[in-house]
Amino acid sequence: MLNFNFQNETKIIFGKEQESKVGKEVKKYADKVLLHYGGGSIKRFGTYDGIINSLKEAGVEVVELGGVKPNPRLGLIKEGIEICRKEDIDLILAVGGGSVIDSAKSIAVGVPYAGDVWDFFLGKEKISKAVPVGVVLTIPAAGSESSSGAVVTKMDGQLKRSIGSSLIRPKFAILNPELTTTLPNYQTACGAADIMAHVMERYFTNTENVDLTDRLAESTLKTVIKNTPLAIKENENYAARAEVMWASTIAHNGLLGTGREEDWSSHLIEHELSGIYDVAHGAGLAVVFPAWMEYVYQHDLERFAQFAVRVWDLDPDFKDLEWTARQGIKKTREFFASIGLPVTLAELDIPADRLKEMADKCTAQGPVGNFVKLSSEDVVNIYKLALK
């Protein structure tokens, strides 16, 4: 186990009808909020009205900025920064999934910074201040509701880049599983792939003696694997929705990475896909992760065998760990397919003609990943394994 620091201050308010508490929670930080959201779904299902009422009752003044798209864009963030400055906003309330939250976090760091907010994403500037962010979560997937990170796309150059700082960790996150029952099944499935990827990016590590976090990670994966198909089969299944929603937060609140080196190459490889082709992040991960596994599993057969046995309940063949490991990878890909996700680039209509361009962009700062260091050539090979 490696030395580590761990602290996560986000207050989680979990359960039925809990979004009615948003006004009271916001009021602790703000007299005036920016209500930040995506498309029309929060208006269609009554979430919007409930939140507005709760804010009004608490005496909080509301300024709105909707229109966040999946893979949030820098343009809207700059607009949000201007509004916050002009309106003297005390807290940004993100109502939505990871894209809305990440957009809110990016606005939050941009407001007190005189330069271009993209500087933070380029690593030119360190985050030292941020407007507080609060969350009402509607999509369990990104884990951004209590994470310290945010990912944003700059259309000019099709660059998808991230920031990280404990200063952008949300102050509170309201998680009502009822709000997720109206999600299209494809989005529920994409969310599951994202949650599982957040766990697996930490699970596949070279750090030894990480019993507890291995097991906590396996627990989180097993919970998502059991409950996602239930939620897809019966959209109103509160219990299944609740398990997946709490798992989404646990997967990415930092706990599962304590004391271990993390990898994150599959995310970076996927980011190049969704940067150019604008595919759903979870769908991209369902394609990339099994391909990455196939490419690297021989680096640590024991770990991949453990994954197969503990996560997928497979019988190990101790004389043939390679077979055991491959069975676990096969099960992972089959699971993604079973919940309606693509598992090849072909299914995403992504042709083979820009693989090298994406791989070069992905590795522009040097090799990616820690479990196995991947060069541009390695990344091309992984894309190729995912082709069809």
Add this chain to the structure above:
Amino acid sequence: MLNFNFQNETKIIFGKEQESKVGKEVKKYADKVLLHYGGGSIKRFGTYDGIINSLKEAGVEVVELGGVKPNPRLGLIKEGIEICRKEDIDLILAVGGGSVIDSAKSIAVGVPYAGDVWDFFLGKEKISKAVPVGVVLTIPAAGSESSSGAVVTKMDGQLKRSIGSSLIRPKFAILNPELTTTLPNYQTACGAADIMAHVMERYFTNTENVDLTDRLAESTLKTVIKNTPLAIKENENYAARAEVMWASTIAHNGLLGTGREEDWSSHLIEHELSGIYDVAHGAGLAVVFPAWMEYVYQHDLERFAQFAVRVWDLDPDFKDLEWTARQGIKKTREFFASIGLPVTLAELDIPADRLKEMADKCTAQGPVGNFVKLSSEDVVNIYKLALK
């Protein structure tokens, strides 16, 4: 799953030599600390000198109060309160295990309160203010390093009572597994029983649909079950020590109780034992918990069968869940015995003559427990199952 709130702000600083950071961390809150500790062990093994140096280097003035005993006493707490007031202390630094930390937390709430600090333990007064507490942990057991609770013994009347408030959650906790390598094996074993009990008090619940927290709890138990014997066999085994230490915090930081009703009757039943006989809390739990299990398991055979299968890797007999459940209880008791703990009151030299008195005290406020509500008569029966 029940609705819940979860927030845990304690900053965990984990790993080798991390106590050297204590001065820097304390300085964020305090120019003057009360250094609170137990007996001579921290002086014997150099921990004390390291901490004093780190505090001095950071320019922190130190006032000392040692002498905390296992099952901390109200008398010393009142002394601590006087010192803090007189010396204008900004933070109480607990260096030790649960007893020292709980003593520090009790001092912390007593300082700003004009009345008798015992009022908080009697529920007469609500905690609304507290001096900040920091921790350097030397015994993985109580989980008090990031919990919101504290347990104290009032000698007059031999009463053991508790308080709880997020205001007494430590601001930071430094966990260096190296500091635990000098623990006597018996104390390591007692710690393991305490950690496991914290998990099991939450595991045995009537709340349905708690997949994720069930699995996280099982993970924590399996980690302790695997690593405690390794730590006892090779005291210097850093990896095993680290697993047990991180498990002690996870077991009791609130995560494993999210969304589920907890029980806590075994703790209350044990508190009466250690209130009168001053046995180590973990040893008392190793005696009480299996007896409690035997008394209540028929209330939910499926849950006890799950415990047997998932925690102890036993083969279920689906036609005979009762047999399966009993095997899990047997394994639990055998495990405690295997690490050198008592599993009967006889082994603790506790006679049968005060069982009713203890049971009456335990249930003075009404039945205890949630999984099964226990009357005084039930508690007597549990003590009897533990006799020999």
